[in-house]
Amino acid sequence: MNREIIKLSKISKKFFLNKKKISVLKSVDLKINKGELVSLNGPSGSGKSTLLHIIALLDQPTSGEVFFDRKNISRSSDAEKDKVRKKGISIVYQQNNLLTDFTALENVMMPLLNTGVSLQESLTKAKKTLSSVNLSSRIDHFPNELSGGEQQRVAVARAIITEPKLILADEPTGSLDRKTAGEIFSLFLKLKSQNRAILYATHNRDLSSKADYKLNILDGNIIKE
Ligand SMILES: Nc1ncnc2c1ncn2[C@@H]1O[C@H](COP(=O)(O)OP(=O)(O)OP(=O)(O)O)[C@@H](O)[C@H]1O
Ligand SMILES: [Mg+2]
Structure with missing residues (x-):
């Protein structure tokens, strides 16, 4: 059985700024399977966020091809x-x-509502998901009434509520204490057990080694360890 969820073939990314060229990704080949939990490492400025944005189909590579669930989507329309x-x-x-004008609960509900799920069902599931990141007591807070780590946990809840096949996380525990970071990581393990793939960028060695x-x-270039 082919378990591939994402494949990159010869992906390069160059930025042009004030006539200067920055070659961030050179010719990246990469394959990630369903059920894999993968960390993405590299010094600041090495291209982690750039790579995640390309995989998320939010940014266009300069050359190369992206396959999601074995379908080539490089030339798909927006x-x-x-x-x-x-x-x-x-x-x-x-x-x-x-979204600054919406509460934690509303932020988390939004992706579900956007896929056509009913208000009541979105509400129930958003509460449950916020509880899984230990934020039941903060659901009515606006982002500016939450701590940095709490905001980060809302962002994680918002990302996992739709149960996507692939979760990309860019420093998801950057402003969390050890215990809370561990809790977010447990959520990733749970997603993995549900056959979802998770790719997370981190500067934290402990978390990366898990x-x-x-x-x-x-x-x-990407080197697999
Ligand atoms: N829109 C852009 N225009 C020009 N250069 C860019 C652009 N976006 C990113 N870069 C450059 O590309 C390089 C890679 O950036 P990226 O954000 O992917 O790094 P990173 O590995 O995520 O770093 P960090 O660990 O600091 O988050 C950096 O040198 C950055 O300055
Ligand atoms: Mg980054």
């Missing part, structure tokens, strides 16, 4: 990519971009 993303991929951003395997970005 609308088709949106559809694939909505159904299958969630991302926890490095700067959690919660993955099934590590990916390191070095000079624009």
Whole structure:
């Protein structure tokens, strides 16, 4: 059985700024299977967020191809990519971009409502998901009434509520204490047991070593450890 969920083939990414070229990813080949928990490592500026955004179909590679669930989506339209993303991929951003005018509960409900789930069902599930990140007592807070770590946990809840096949997390525990980081990690383990794939960027060695395997970005290439 083919368990592949994401495949990158010869992905390169260059940025052009003020006539200067920055070659961030050179010719990256990568395959991640369902049920795999994978950490993404590399120094600041090495291209972790860039890679996650390409896998999330939010950014276009300069060259190369992206396959999701064995379908080549490199040349799909934005609308088709949106559809694939909505159904299958969630991302926890490095700067959690919660909607500031909405409460924690509303932020978490939003992705479900967007896929056509009823208000009542979205509400019930959002409460349950917020409880799984230990935020039951903060559901009516707006983002600016939450601590950094609490905001991060809301962002994680928002990413997992739709039960996507692939969860991408960019430093999801960056501002969390050890215990809370451990709790987020347990959620990842639970998702893994449900056959979902998780790719998370981190600077935390402890957390990185708990993955099934590590990916390191070095000079624009990916090395599997
Ligand atoms: N839109 C852009 N235009 C020009 N350069 C960019 C752009 N986005 C990112 N870069 C550059 O690409 C490189 C990789 O950035 P990226 O955000 O992927 O790094 P990172 O590995 O996630 O770093 P960190 O650990 O600090 O989050 C950096 O040198 C950055 O300055
Ligand atoms: Mg980054």
